[in-house]
Amino acid sequence: MNEKAFQDYYPDELSYCYGCGRLNERGLQIKSYWDGDETVARFTPRPEHIAIPGYVYGGLIGSLIDCHGTGSAAAAAYRAEGRAMDTLPPLRFVTASLKVDYLRPTPLGVELEIRGQIREVKGRKVVVSATVSAQGEVCARGEVVAVRMPEHLLPTIS
Amino acid sequence: MNEKAFQDYYPDELSYCYGCGRLNERGLQIKSYWDGDETVARFTPRPEHIAIPGYVYGGLIGSLIDCHGTGSAAAAAYRAEGRAMDTLPPLRFVTASLKVDYLRPTPLGVELEIRGQIREVKGRKVVVSATVSAQGEVCARGEVVAVRMPEHLLPTIS
Numbered sequence: 001m002n003e004k005a006f007q008d009y010y011p012d013e014l015s016y017c018y019g020c021g022r023l024n025e026r027g028l029q030i031k032s033y034w035d036g037d038e039t040v041a042r043f044t045p046r047p048e049h050i051a052i053p054g055y056v057y058g059g060l061i062g063s064l065i066d067c068h069g070t071g072s073a074a075a076a077a078y079r080a081e082g083r084a085m086d087t088l089p090p091l092r093f094v095t096a097s098l099k100v101d102y103l104r105p106t107p108l109g110v111e112l113e114i115r116g117q118i119r120e121v122k123g124r125k126v127v128v129s130a131t132v133s134a135q136g137e138v139c140a141r142g143e144v145v146a147v148r149m150p151e152h153l154l155p156t157i158s
Numbered sequence: 159m160n161e162k163a164f165q166d167y168y169p170d171e172l173s174y175c176y177g178c179g180r181l182n183e184r185g186l187q188i189k190s191y192w193d194g195d196e197t198v199a200r201f202t203p204r205p206e207h208i209a210i211p212g213y214v215y216g217g218l219i220g221s222l223i224d225c226h227g228t229g230s231a232a233a234a235a236y237r238a239e240g241r242a243m244d245t246l247p248p249l250r251f252v253t254a255s256l257k258v259d260y261l262r263p264t265p266l267g268v269e270l271e272i273r274g275q276i277r278e279v280k281g282r283k284v285v286v287s288a289t290v291s292a293q294g295e296v297c298a299r300g301e302v303v304a305v306r307m308p309e310h311l312l313p314t315i316s
Contacts, residue, residue, distance in 0.1 A: 013210075013211065014210055016208050016210070016211070017208065017209050017210070017215050018206055018207050018208060018209070018215040018217065018218065019215055019216075019217045021208075024206060024208065025206075026206040027206060048176055048182060048183075048184040048185060049176050050174050050175065050176060050179075050182065051175050051176070051252070052171075052172055052174070052175070052307075052311060053171065053174070055311075057175050057176040057177055057221075057225075058177075058221075058224045058225075058252075058253045058256065059176065059177045059217065059218075059220055059221025059222075059224050059225065060176065060217075060221075062217055062220035062221065062224065062256055062258075063215075063216075063217025063218075063220065063221070064217075066216045066217050066220065067215075067216075067217065094209070094216075094260070094263075095216045095258075095260050096259070096260055097257070097258065097259045097260065098216065098220055098256075098257070098258045098260075099255070099256070099257045099258075100220075100253075100255065100256045100257075101254070101255045102252070102253050102254055102255065102256075105252075105311065149210075153210060153213075153263065
């Protein structure tokens with residue numbers, strides 16, 4: 001895809017997250033995009049992201065849902081305000097709660113697709129549900145309740 | 159502590175989990191122990207486990223609760239059967255569901271304490287609740303529903 005990912009709009013100071021920061025060289029650097037009314041990210045786990053031989057460890061699945069969820073929340077909040085993601089003030093979200101149901105073991109060695117659905121945009125809160133699929137089969141299902149980042153945590157952005 | 163951690167009893171073939179496998183050189187290698195009726199693990203996040211400057215990213219918190227939860231589930235299952243953890247057949251657990259409530263930002267750069275409470279041991283299912291604390295303050299609270307690993311996923315153990 002040629003379009004910019006949600007995470008590419010984050011200001012530099014907020015781009016170091018292990019899960020989704022484009023400036024975290026050791027991190028996962030996931031990239032999320034709109035696909036109609038849904039959001040999508042794709043990620044191929046590394047060999048060390050193993051749980052038991054052949055399968056992905058659950059913490060990675062949770063991380064993917066978490067960071068795709070907060071990214072999707074930001075995108076949804078901009079969309080709800082009719083604003084482009086590069087306009088100020090920046091809208092960034094943190095996770096209030098994360099829920100993951102592991103439906104079947106997630107195979108290691110293939111690309112995973114994380115799909116988000118925006119369930120609610122209300123005040124400072126956005127609820128995003130998500131699935132993680134491998135080879136067309138849903139392996140995990142989750143929900144992120146995201147809230148606007150408190151102003152005192154936002155770095156000063158000029 | 160001189161005692162062996164729960165994870166030190168896992169057979170080699172099941173010791174590569176990114177979160178808790180003692181043989182995963184790139185992983186977190188968390189170690190869980192009994193502390194009376196509770197279980198405890200301690201982990202100091204690495205600098206790259208950042209969310210925003212000064213704080214730990216949520217996916218790591220989820221991973222810690224997840225792996226401490228499944229380890230605690232195994233320990234509780236052995237204890238319920240009155241068996242030592244190095245006796246056969248091995249009892250290993252996978253995560254059916256994970257829930258995390260992020261109560262406050264978790265500071266980066268200090269040791270975290272993950273405490274588990276065994277809520278239920280019933281058939282193949284164990285429910286473990288957990289807190290993640292920094293400097294004595296609870297930053298996140300979670301629950302893991304763990305189920306016995308299906309036999310077809312267990313490697314042959316001689």
